[in-house]
Amino acid sequence: MTPNKEDYLKAINKLGGCDDLIANKKIADALHISPASVSEMLTKLEKEGAVEYVPYHGIRLTPAGKQQSAALLRNHRLWEVFLLRHLGYSWSEVHEEAELLEHVTSPRLAQSLDAFLKHPDFCPHGAAIPSTDGKIKAIPLRKLAQMSVQDTSTIRKVTEEKEFLNYLQERNIQIGSSFTVLSIEPYEGPITIKLADKQIVLSYKAACHIEVDA
Amino acid sequence: MTPNKEDYLKAINKLGGCDDLIANKKIADALHISPASVSEMLTKLEKEGAVEYVPYHGIRLTPAGKQQSAALLRNHRLWEVFLLRHLGYSWSEVHEEAELLEHVTSPRLAQSLDAFLKHPDFCPHGAAIPSTDGKIKAIPLRKLAQMSVQDTSTIRKVTEEKEFLNYLQERNIQIGSSFTVLSIEPYEGPITIKLADKQIVLSYKAACHIEVDA
DNA sequence: AAAATAATTTAGGCATACCTAAAAGAGGAG
DNA sequence: CTCCTCTTTTAGGTATGCCTAAATTATTTT
Structure with a gap:
């Protein structure tokens, strides 16, 4: 391989x-x-x-292929957590390095890294980290775009795309941030939310790439 | 490349x-x-x-080639320090993983890792870690085999060979261990040292692969 | 200095992993 | 049900990086 x-x-x-x-x-x-x-x-x-x-x-x-690809996903996300938490990388920078590191990560290394990171359940973008046997811990989520005015929730997952991550970072939107929907313009118009006492206007498309607690 | x-x-x-x-x-x-x-x-x-x-x-x-190979050595040794200090790897296990990781280590990653490790000067086997500009910090060393009876010194560097490292590990010989030479048999015979209040008999060949403070 | 030996390069092959262009198969519209 | 289109596969070609065998160059011995 x-x-x-x-x-x-x-x-x-x-x-x-x-x-x-x-x-x-x-x-x-x-x-x-x-x-x-x-x-x-x-x-x-x-x-x-x-x-x-x-x-x-x-x-x-095949089952073997599933196992193999889950291990790669696991390696990738563990490295992302490491880079963000311990090496001072930002949200939008971790993906590229992890893309290389995942391929040179032995089962032993993945296991040790996992322990070092205290067995994280999610990568910095909120995607679940598969366990060694390939299982993933799923929690019920919905798209921010599908919320209603006055709803309150917490951001749990965002799409991993470099430009989009920078967009979010500039607006101080992070995994774990709680917020309230203030207004929703019709016909896929912008959505305004209140997050950390600040008003943030999100495009409809952006709101489709943010997942929150259901 | x-x-x-x-x-x-x-x-x-x-x-x-x-x-x-x-x-x-x-x-x-x-x-x-x-x-x-x-x-x-x-x-x-x-x-x-x-x-x-x-x-x-x-x-x-060429100068470019020197720079490149020094960077690889640097990457390799930084990962060795990380694996040993933070991921619970033993002395003899770090080399193989580092051999893979060194090739997927961007300058940015090396720099961040170096900072995370508090700028280590030596790898776990005592080899100097080149700085970004390729310079290495040399300290005067001699081979344990070249010491005389009653001499006292401190172990600073050992040859990176898996079996040899296990040999040393079994005898509790580590970088930084201080010891005294008790006896030296002639004609490349065994050398006995006292280390941590225990007598250890080393083959002549082993003593050639251990470097100590000059 | 010539011959023998050793090191190095060239020639010709093989496997991987990509490509473009052409042929073959699958599926929908009339 | 046939034709047209889109997808997929096959055929033939390129670059990398390895190999063995043969030819070349360097070195050592006599």
Whole structure:
């Protein structure tokens, strides 16, 4: 297994390959490579027992592939927690470093890091950190965009996209921040919230990328 | 620059390529690859400006190559300190993990890690950690094998070889341990030392791999 | 100084992982 | 049900980084 193949497994997992058949094209788009290259690689991954490949119809992760991709997700998120908490990285900076570190993280290293970090349940963006056996701890969430005026809740998860994270950071929006919805403009208009005694105006799109306690 | 090429630079550095011309064969032996592969790779490394290549006579690191290999050594040793101090790794276990981590360590990450570790001067085996500009802090040392009976000193550096480290660990020999030489058998015979009130018998060869304050 | 030996490079191959272009298959619209 | 389109696969090519075997260059021995 190479970092390369690991990226395929991660992408397939992210696209829902734990349950559904995933189309070649979707993987090609996710990894920014040609569909031809994907076909070729999938044949190899099937030989290695990581995916179940139905030519012309897509692929699905095998139990081994699920386990492997969950471990990568786990490694990635543990490193993110470490970088943020202990090395002074910001929210928006941790992803890129973790992307490299996850591929050189032995089970032993992941376990030690997990213990060092006191077994965190979530990464800095609020995504659940799978346990060693691949299970994830799910808590009920809803999109901020789906809240009503006067509702109060707490921010639990945001989309991991660098520019968006900077957008949030500038507005002092963090995981764990509690807030109240002050107003919602119709037709996907901006949403105004009160957070830490300050009024913040969010675009509708931004509000779709923020998840809060249900 | 790939992890592969980085390993070449590290090997050349280790063999003395900062100052002398290093023979193709030595590099091939160090990396366990064929001399033919080394020739080929050196041509590439020269094109990239990392080595100065004199066909049939050997290679030397350029200033850029020196800088690069020092950074790798720095990354490696910083991770070793982290694994030992914070993740509960033992002396003999840190090297292998660091060997992978060093290649995915950005300058920013190295800097943050260095600060987190409070700017350590030495790795767990006593080797100096180069500063960002590649300079190393040298302290005068001698081999334990070159001491005389009744001499007292402190262990500062040991050879990084897994089996040897386990040998030392079993005998409770650590960096910073002070000891006195009790007896030395002639013709490269065993050397007995007193360390922490215990008598320890070291083979001559082992004593050659332990460095102490001069 | 010539011959033997050792080191190094070149030549030709192999595997990985990507690409483009062309062929083959799947699925929807008329 | 056939045609058209989109997706997927196959075919052929590139670059990396390794290999072995053969040719070349350097060194050591006689």
